[in-house]
Amino acid sequence: MNNEETGFARTLSQRHVAMIALGGTIGTGLFLGAGSSIHKAGPAILLVYIITGLFVFAMMRALGELLVSDDTKPVFIDFMTQYLGEKAGFVLGWTYWLGWIVIAMTELTAIGTYMQYWFPDMPVWPWELAFLVVLYFVNTIAVKIFGETEFWFAMIKIIAIVAMIVTGLILALGHIKTDLGVTKFSTLWSHGLVANHGHNILSTFQMAFFAFLGVEFVGITAAETKDPLKTIPKAVNSIVVRILIFYIGALSAIMIIQPWTNYQAGQSPFVDVFSGIGISSAAAVINFVVLTAAASAINSAFFTTGRMLYSLVGEKSRFKRLNKNAIPKSAINLSTLIIGLAVVVNYLFPTDAFTLVSSMASAAFLIIYMALMLTHLRYRKQNQGQDLPSFRLPLAPFSNYLTMAFLALIFVILLVTPATTWTTVLAALWMVALAVIAYFKFQK
Template structure:
């Protein structure tokens, strides 16, 4: 009887904490400061800006600038909460370890597997997107072939060394930055020279001349969820802490720079877009970047932006392979073959099985090319609202625990715990918007069903471990 209890206790301990082991199970710290900073930037800039900005501008008008700033502040606070947790144990491969520690095994199980499966489905969608973007230049080659080519290439990069991943992500982010800076530079030059376009004269007054709020404010709340989804992936920099050189310095710098980057790359780009021509001239179904570059006479605008969004999709796919590998490593027991590192100090098995699952996107595209992942990806995106809220709850629990008095607190969340409560309230508000908006209501409900199923599974697993 005592022996069985001892074995069960050891088994549960392995399941609850798979990172704090003795031995060689430590990741290589191969990500430099510039890698981590670019990864942080890449996590805040995705296809949501390049393709989705037209929809958000149409929904809110120039007031979308305030919505980006407000949402950006709450996302920054969420990241500061994550950063404070990360610096308590920089060897933790993922933030789920902190959720397990401060909110319990079952919560860690639900959030961890939801996050892993969420990134798997998002990666599937990005893989499909990559193939679709390539058809712009190669219309006769099926989507599934390009999907396989990109998946294999990025998989090989992810299993070579963490530095190879970091370098690839650095250049992916650089391409996105150049595109946005080009847009901002074009806006500044055109406003200063009063350049005439087909829609009028480029001027800052275009921000208020045609009304600052679209549709009398009727779509302002819906615009919040559009903007929130543009920030998905911002937490990805937290996954890099265990593999970053000098994380105590690099992680705070990367997180602190997020708010400035939001102001420059989101707000700056949108000001440029709406100054070059009035916001009323942008279509919700077309990238405003394409519309602007086409409007100033760059005939290859569509091709340029297609290349940029291809890069953004490939960057997200690259990040997905990195994240899902580390998550699966973190979630599985120490005795599992997925909780091992190879001679490059990479979770090779965990990355490989994640890549294999993502690769089913190519199979599904071969069988059914049209609209294979849209609803699944939407459910995963809705789940991220809950994941972020639980992350902030873990920070609150950490602040109330005895652990809080063990650290020097060099990097703390400003205004905590009040900023924690405000961030959680904001995220709850976003989910209420999802539930009450016709376009997102179904996926928000299905996400709740998913969490209910996962909670039931977590109860069963805990029961099994107590036998």
């Protein structure tokens, strides 16, 4: 049955939304990037993830409160337009759309690289084209098919994480000896709790934060969710628990099985651990897991960019149309063509240029998240004295200001870190350019 206000079909179940919310927080940042985080922070990385997770949870509670206050809005950016104004909505909306486009192009490039693990003599572009076509059809046939695909993509990642946690527990409880040594719980802290006397601890906050990028994706699914007033709060509330279980559990197991001093940046700790306990196919298994993580990101990008474009264009635009299955197919078509440029670029040129642009998009997400907390503040102020939803952000407005301060700190860390200084500046310039366009577009 279609939603009379938006035209979208409410076919995503609680099972789909819960896994979409969880899948959004689990990506290559954990499977490939955790080695760098552990190397820089040691066991203190657990505290970094807990603190970051709590602020992410606050942001998601603010988003959830907005969504249940009006479940007819197709995308959460519509709330920003309502409470921050048309100009802000324009800048943030197109930034979010462009950000997801770039992320999809980067992940498509990564897919070609992952496939070369098994087929080293083949060029990357045929694999990228194949994944692009398959995921395009997943997103244009039916929303329920998208939901099922995301469910199983998330399930693959969860199985890998649970396997790591269970392996760590069994080895530690049995004090089992492997090629990595005798596994004991004390291995977690026996080599110290903080790496390099804490000199690199601040830089790991931005690494932890980027691991959670995409968690807000549940805010794009609200208009196509069955019983959103019940489903969205449950999905949001479950996120912090799952963050603790999966991130904290997996990282703890990794540092229990092998001393944290042995991990290096650029190496997957999952491969190190599974190889060290005698699983010869560990590298292939983790390569498959990160391949599904990349495919999941592209799948989410198709869904997001299609809905965002549908929301951003005028009522008379050809992209403001839904097909017979209540899917914005024209909008997805345009996004697909732009994302598909990655295939052409990878056919003609080296792919290194995407790294810079991807980092720029990630920095822009920080500004969007801060704007989300500001939107919630404006929403509360405008609805003061009225009945608010029972699902609310605790301790607001104090939690709003604290979360925005934390996000601002991450932005400053990016700005002063040599490797990310220019990408952060470019992200700011990107938004300034959009602000200039918005100024002339919405001039009275």
